[in-house]
Amino acid sequence: MSLNQNTNQHGQGASHAIGESKVPEGAQNAAPEGLERNLPESVHPTGDKSSSTNQTHAKDGGEDSIVPKKIQEKLPESIERAVPNAIHNTGDEGGLHRKQ
Secondary structure (H helix, E strand, O other): OOOOOOOOOOOOOOOOOOOOOOOOHHHHHHOOHHHHHHOOOOOOOOOOOOOOOOOOOOOHHHOOEOOOHHHHHHOOHHHHHHOOOOOEOOOOOOHHHOOO
């Protein structure tokens, strides 16, 4: 990641929006870049689709989850992966998902 004079190593100090944002300018400038990029595009457009909404990350197309499919599709990938596999199986094995 290249830094410009206005940002720190977390991307704070400048907005990363590429269009009209609903987030106040001061909050955009103070927020870490990762937070900005994880906001819905309809709220704060950054052009980054990595927040992965409108799809599920559970195995078998979402069938290996007790979370309703429509909710799975709206959750950011980071939230899906934080939920224990017993509830929403993404196949992850590290962190909370490691075998005891």
